[in-house]
Amino acid sequence: MNLPVRLRRLRDNAATRKLFQETTVGIGNLLQPYFVVPERDVKREAKKGTALYQASGAPLYEEASVLARAGCGGLMLFGVPSFKRDTPDQLGEQLVPLTDAAKQLKKHTPSLPLFADVCLCSYTTHGHCGLVKDGVIENDASVAALCTMAVELARAGVDFVCPSDMMDGRVAAIRQALDVAGFTRVGIVSYAVKMASAFYGPFRAAADSAPQFGDRTTYQMPAHNRREARREWQLDEAEGADVLLFKPALTNLDLIRDAREGSDLPLFAYQVSGEYAMVRAAADAGLLDFERAITEQLVSIRRAGADVVVSYHARALAGL
Numbered sequence: 001m002n003l004p005v006r007l008r009r010l011r012d013n014a015a016t017r018k019l020f021q022e023t024t025v026g027i028g029n030l031l032q033p034y035f036v037v038p039e040r041d042v043k044r045e046a047k048k049g050t051a052l053y054q055a056s057g058a059p060l061y062e063e064a065s066v067l068a069r070a071g072c073g074g075l076m077l078f079g080v081p082s083f084k085r086d087t088p089d090q091l092g093e094q095l096v097p098l099t100d101a102a103k104q105l106k107k108h109t110p111s112l113p114l115f116a117d118v119c120l121c122s123y124t125t126h127g128h129c130g131l132v133k134d135g136v137i138e139n140d141a142s143v144a145a146l147c148t149m150a151v152e153l154a155r156a157g158v159d160f161v162c163p164s165d166m167m168d169g170r171v172a173a174i175r176q177a178l179d180v181a182g183f184t185r186v187g188i189v190s191y192a193v194k195m196a197s198a199f200y201g202p203f204r205a206a207a208d209s210a211p212q213f214g215d216r217t218t219y220q221m222p223a224h225n226r227r228e229a230r231r232e233w234q235l236d237e238a239e240g241a242d243v244l245l246f247k248p249a250l251t252n253l254d255l256i257r258d259a260r261e262g263s264d265l266p267l268f269a270y271q272v273s274g275e276y277a278m279v280r281a282a283a284d285a286g287l288l289d290f291e292r293a294i295t296e297q298l299v300s301i302r303r304a305g306a307d308v309v310v311s312y313h314a315r316a317l318a319g320l
């Protein structure tokens, strides 16, 4: 054949394939989530095969130092409180597992960046991400509670607070609350585009955060809307977010690409519990190779434009 262009020349051998590789993914691009529980010195997988780790005390600090030595991008901490409450007056106490862990982690692994979730779903009996009055999730009262949470977490030493609640106006309010409290150095990773998704199932079991009535469709986004997604991250950028986060990752690669082209902020994507579980289940059924499939997902998420991926697979890359 008379073919002037033969793309296979670039793929001829391992060395050329490596040389021309456009996208990389390593543990330095990943954040490892943990669910910090009130019991002392715990490390357990919430449910077998989910890679959702509930941890606290020494086992958590040991994992953190292994991850730090391996060059992991940081930890994403979720709190599981010792009691639930539908008013925000005892949030400080409810946050103790998380704030204690943050203080200790900052002593044990001071250089490992700490990100902490800001949301009410695991702290309330109804399991919604905001405060409920007469069956309605109230935006502005919820924002005030989220600000309290963010300041408590900043006080405990986290580097970034990560509001995942999807209330309107919370990024600006949290920024102001942090600044007034003197935490100008604490950043905000905004869950800017978070879909009302079927892929959070395993997480809700681990964080004990499933909604007890209705669903999250009045605050989380419908997967159908691309323009609305753009409005979400544009608003969060204008409100002072330091980082924009997209979630789930695989079903929103196009929206990540939109943001990569329309914003200069760092972008995070969350390879969520259900995305991980799909690969695990398929691999366990002998249908595909786990390591290759999960890596291909991570590469694709990075190729779409995400700088950092929150992934349950980070531990494995650190040999854990």
Ligand code: PBG
Pocket: 117, 119, 120, 121, 129, 164, 165, 199, 200, 201, 202, 203, 204, 209, 216, 271, 272, 273, 274
């Ligand atoms: C809610 C929250 C959720 C996740 C992170 N933060 C789930 C939800 O909206 O119910 C999901 C993460 C995952 O599935 O891995 N604050």
